[in-house]
Amino acid sequence: MRGSIMLQGTASSVGKSLLAAAFCRIFYQDGYKVAPFKAQNMALNSFITKDGFEMGRAQVFQAEAAGIEPRVEMNPILLKPTTDVGAQVIIKGKVASNMLASEYFRYKSELKEMVKETYKKLAEEFEIIVIEGAGSPAEINLKSDDIVNMGMAKMAKSPVILIGDIDRGGVFASLYGTIMLLEPEERALVKGVIINKFRGDVKLLEPGLKQLEKLINVPVLGVVPYINVQIDDEDSVTERFQRRQKGEGIKIQVILLPYISNFTDFTPLEMEEDVILSYVRRPEELDEPDMVIIPGSKNTLNDRLYLQRMGWDGVLRKYAHSGGLLMGICGGYQILGKMFYDPHGAESSLRSLPGLGLLQAETEMAKEKTTRQIKGIWAYEDNRYFAKMKGIPISGYEIHMGQTILGEEVLRPIYLDSIDEWEGGVNKNGNIVGTYLHGIFENLNWTRQLLNNLRRLKGMKEKKGPVQSYWDFKEAEYNRLAQHVRNHVNIERIYQIIAEGVNL
Template identity: 60%
Template sequence: MAKCIMIQGTMSGAGKSLLVTALCRIFREDGYRVAPFKSQNMALNSYITKDGLEMGRAQVAQAEAAGKEPDVRMNPILLKPTSDVGSQVIVNGRVLGTYRAGEYFKMKTTLIPDILHAYKSLAAENDIIVIEGAGSPAEINLKADDIVNMGLAKLVDAPVLLVGDINPGGVFAQLYGTIALLEEDERARIAGTVINKFRGDVEILKPGLKMLEELTRVPCLGVVPYTDADIDDEDSLSSRLLTSSHEKVIDIAVIRLPRISNFTDFAPLEEHPALGLRYVNRRDELGNPDMIILPGTKSTMADLRWLRESGLESLILKKADAGTPVLGVCGGYQMLGVSLMDPDGVESGQSLGVVGGCQMNGESIKNSEGVESIQSSGVLDGCQMNGVSIKDSEGVESIQPKSKEASYPSELPGMGLLPVS
């Protein structure tokens, strides 16, 4: 059976994912067979494996560092928020269902066999498993039946490194407070603390490290310098979404929807020397971009209402009428149609008129077996398009054409659009 080590953090964004990635690469270069593991991840930016299964992007980057093909066993549970109080639950790469937070909290321990099966099968194939926690182990309202922090550490008997982020300040309070809120047996699992994202002279930091060790009786095992690592972000905590200006020639404004998903799809644009990408969530931030992008979202109807209520929809329409191209991707593409219907309550059970300009109709439906699908039909850039995005009984999503009929209207009404295939 493989040895293991677990990285937990004082909060989200402390740097757990990057440190796990680094350890995977270090152990691999030292000649060990190593794999990452995170029992439960919450993210809207996900990855589809070669088997058509869905997992968190952080574990994909970690797998690459370990020299392994991404495998859903590395992330057996993925939560994709659909609202402020609910998420789609994906188990072993397949959709289990959509649950409110309270419902999931009550049933999550039933997923422990899935977690342990994934972990043990990886452990049987590797020398070392590097485990990542989630958020903070000191969320005392969530500690009962924990399956991702100290609860998981107990299940697999993992020693823990506790990581604090010094960049925003307060790192000593983060580490001391987290340890103080743990149970005695949980504190005993902490092999050491790590201070991450440090800038400056470490000699000035050392007196604080000594005092922290005296207070917690836990050694500080390292201070990691700040690193500007350009790897895929997973959620809306990403600093990438805070980009509001640039100095490049072409200005692209991405609308920062409340439940924006897979925004890392736009990251390659940032690498082009002439393209500047910025994220906008207020009317006064839009300015006069050369292009507007409506990105994907896990909750199309709710984000469409937000777009309308924020006043951005009317402003986007004005820009489009003036000739600014607007590109819709996934949920953003649905917003560019004529209507968006949800008769079976997949999201809200309502129908909405949408931003407009593309002769497309979208409909979220469930069949007799409860399988969700999104159907689209209409005219785009002169071509008749009919298709359906279907999730089968095992949660695997596919796009299936329904017709190849073509018609060629003289022009599309409303918004100016970039051709989309």
């Protein structure tokens, strides 16, 4: 069999990315050579391939589900919002420029042929391509020069499955309305619908399903119950930010910046049943944390101003001076320092801005973005937060515009043996730490020891025994997701739809 299936949604965040990953794993389990594809992704979560190219995180976990290495061809266009009206435009893994939405709308038509050729090469190599749309195909103001929804389906000659989210309410209206707003030739591409995130007794839904099928003349291929799987979210429209865990344990609180990026860094912490992970917007939400994290940011200078405006400066300085563990990752690392400089206007019209001043460090925004995978060892040790950690292997990836210069009193915690460089910074008291390394918590031996140190300081029992690899954990989650979808979607009919294709 050779062909494709495209998942489009009635709106953003209806579960397209997760269902695409499920189909990738199902086809992979069934012996097919399968790959994901999304022409254009708008997300602040990104990943760096082995070749140093930047791509959307959703296609990374879909590729993993498909049993293959992530490649930038799976996501040729990535838009990373930098303001409410603009984004950094990344083409085939490298920064093209920063554009306003209106500028990109005009520019998009020039990218159509590139998208078509990229998809064609991928389709020649793989037996099944699982294509993901973006937002909704019924956004009638964006239909001209569309390259990610029905425009992509036509380029790929792919049948479409429409996804609706029943959890948010109005699923019948959204499915019906989406179908009715499509052009007749677009409507003909839709071969089935799936209702996602269902909670309750499906028998109560069945009368509505039958009526919907008559109205839209498209079969319902499945009703997928809500499932909580520990797989990376595509963007910041995520339930993770609303979770407020309670109970006894290690309290880790992440500051929810307006332009937070790569919050997938913290997914491994959710594997620990005694870790209470939460995201906080206001200083008064801090709840005697054992660790506070300032995450990555796509607009570090504006997020620095946000912290100042919200009253975080005094609270974070007080927390740090009291000995609390404060960690900054990427943009958060830069915010910990004394000063930012942006001479080229890479992120903002501001040319300089003071940081929190908790690390003796200064950052200058460069014209070129650093994008690389790296390996090394953790080289710092003390008798408190970082006890027994020296020599633990570390790997991850860097995505940053800024270059940070550290003062003499700052200790370098990570030795990158793959490139013979030192990375990150720790203050002399050992409680303020910054790093550019995304994915640091995926190093589960390192994470286990850090958490054990926090457990010891709280008088809790340390965890012993072997540490499960993060890869094994993810593999189990992909398999669990695939089985869940097999149980509730007509997979045999999905295969028939792929085999039949579409006539254009």
